[in-house]
Amino acid sequence: MLVVGGIAAAFAFLGNQSGGGGTPRPKWKTGDTVDVELTLVHTDRQNLACAMKEELKGRHCAYEAQNKRSSKSNDARKNDKLLQPYTTTNGMQLMASGLWMQPSMIxxxxxxxxxxxxxxxxxxxxxxxxxxxxxxxxxxxxNGWVTGELKDCSVGKAQK
Incomplete structure (x- = not known):
């Protein structure tokens, strides 16, 4: 019993079962403009999606609920208000719009x-x-992911 309690406490301290401290959370505040480097594959444009009933600052997800599509456009090349989830190269997660309409991404x-x-x-x-x-x-x-708009994007290097 003591061993099981110790293991449970270790998982709670580490943040997840695979070790480490879990996904890092950005300390950014509303109104901040920050440099980010996202990791992507070309199919992310049509594969990445979020589900959320509320709009945030006019931005919305492709789904209102997990099984209910939004009535708004879900084409990231035509809708600059469509939120999609992204992960930065240092493991932070965010939801943003505007990436696939950037000239560098066309x-x-x-x-x-x-x-x-x-x-x-x-x-x-x-x-x-x-x-x-x-x-x-x-x-x-x-839940609790920061949202916003991506601007001034440039394609970086290919990753292995």
């Missing part, structure tokens, strides 16, 4: 994993949100 996007450097304008935080990393796969909690 053509010549690498087929292999690559990075993109952008300015991220922090606008809000999610409540009751879910994220999906690939269409048709499961949903994951996305």
């Amino acid at each position: 053509k010549n996007v690498p087929k292999a994993r690559f990075s993109v450097k952008c300015k991220f304008v922090v606008e809000d935080k999610t409540k009751n949100a879910f994220v999906q990393w690939k269409a048709g796969e499961g949903w994951h909690p996305g």
